[in-house]
Amino acid sequence: MFEYVKSPSLRHLRDPNSIHKLAREIVQALDGASSIWKKWDRSREEVVKAAAPCWIPIEHLRALLNTLPGPSLTKTDVEQRLRAIWEEPYTTYPNDELKEGCLALYRSEEIQGTEMRAIIGALQEHIEREEDRLRREREENWRRLKADERAKLEQRFSSGADCGWTKIEKSEALYCRRNGRAFRIVQGKDKRWTLHRVEDVSDKGEMLGTYLGRREANKALEKMAYAPEPRR
Template sequence: MLDDDRVDTVKRLLFDYVKSPSLRHIKDPYMLIKLAQDIVKKLDRGNSAWTKWNGPREQLVESATACWIPIGDLQDHLNRMEGPKLSFSDVEQRLKAFADERYSEYPRDELQEGCLAVYGAEKALGTEMPAIVGVLRDHIEKEEERLRLEQDAHFRQLREAEAAAAEQRLLSGADCKWTPQQGSKDVFCRVSGRLFRLTTTTDKRVELYRSENLEAGKGTLLGKYLKRGDATKAVAQIAYQPEF
């Protein structure tokens, strides 16, 4: 790689990095380390074992790493670019190598059908390969966000179901761990059939009460503690002691 090319490579990576609107992202030590690694990788490719690959070819294939694109079509386009003729295996293995460099950035199976549909539609319109790659990357970004939101919603539903089941256990009179009850800021637990109530004070400490039932008010104060864990340890002992 010529010196001018090396400078251009570093300059492009730095410009891309500082485009981030987040100052926290720019100053993030992890992201800076990753930037340094990317710079080294780009410069090292000047002495790469992949001798058929020049800058434009590598840039296109690297961009397509996470996309579902028929390898034969990608091969045809690359062979119309400057450079030695590439075989199907050349392209397939270069894609895999880029994916490995990016810590398993392989195309996601759940996005295959949608990506191939987008690819087919763009190809039918006569869109050239670099533009199709850009369209696919935008599509993947949106789909990954959709999947993330769906997963978040699923986990939220699970948490809500678990909370409802825990409250039902509390209401049924069964032993249970600390459980919130609708309409109350306190949490309750039942051990050995005895109901305990935990109240957070204004100074962020907790007060432990022995209650007769959920409707009977706070009940008898058993102690004040720095945190819930301390109260839980106290309950583990008190619950099995004789009541007077």
Template sequence: MRSDRQSAVASLLFDYLKSPSLRHLRDPHSVHVLATKIVSAVDRAGSVWAKWEGQRDEIAKAAAPCWIPIEDLRAFLNDLPGPSLTKTDVEQRLRAIWDEPYTTYPNDFLREGCQALYHSENAQGTAMPAIIGALQEHIEREDDRLRREQEESYRRWKEEERVKLEQRFLSGADCGWTRIDESEALYSRRNGRTFRVLQGKDKRWTLFRIKEIGDKGELLGLYQGRRDATKALKAIAYANGQQG
């Protein structure tokens, strides 16, 4: 008895061999297209998701991030060839798709906008595949907008933190490295002592102890990286427990 996979492959081969053109049968592009169809057919036939034949799985994967009401999606899928799908069939297939590599769950921040767009298009009689396409475009735009907003929010936060650190330094309090008035050098205060570090053209960092910003300062060391300079600073700043 033939398996479902054998039947699926045989059907594709018979269809391919119906071509009256020997040139077409030997065409590399046509062979690759046939190979792709065979692999897809075998995957479907051997899948544990037996009800998800043909376009059903393609539609489900396209609809997965779009917040389409389950019952509406189920009704559309049941109009396609294949056994009747229950609500649980659809819910669990979507869940399995979301758990696949390189796939994520729908963005909850986009739920309201997606559902509003869906109901608007559905009320106008737009076909489900077209609605899914419109939702995918909407999600791409919104993802891009959210990304830009997050980047701008992060930039604002970084600038606010820089200003706070600069003000802390200028007030005389201990603080980590900060630029003062967009200076090339970085300044820090530890244990009441003030330090400056500056990267040279050779990419190495020179550490100084200073009394005020305009000082030439006392050279403390030359370091390959800023992290090395910071590590040395921790030891120097608390040497002998002295201040000033």
């Protein structure tokens, strides 16, 4: 409880995942004596939970755990305790994308003679950095994909092909083409959307209606786009 309330973040203190984790730790502390995992005291639990996401070879982890007080652990003991940890709520299996890098770092530190608990800490830091890098790469790939999609839509509109709503260059309005007809929609200060029939981007166009949301405008557009053209 003391560690939990030390957090300077009210958002963290109120986060359901954080509260659930605290409750689970309290229950585990109170229920330790009746736990079905008889070979696992507090020190072993701390180590195996720290090692759970780190891709440490099982036999090496077992050797470390067996240096701690308690009955001798078999390979199956360690494997199944890890599996139980990975399957707990708000916990995941180790990230496959990080396996190769974790094992390389582990081997490097082992060769240098770094003790296992320090290696686990180094692996935790490595995983945090790599997960942050992967997150940024996914975000960048997503932005690149969206930019490519916008460019293709803009090209389709400019070429006269039917396409969904898209911005043209840096316009505030959105443009689309249905049934060979071009339309523009823009949101006003009152949050309503105004729909226009246009000939091209520079055309002020003919106002077709004002709508509370894009969904209502799209429903109206489905009919307008295929309605007979008015005679001139």
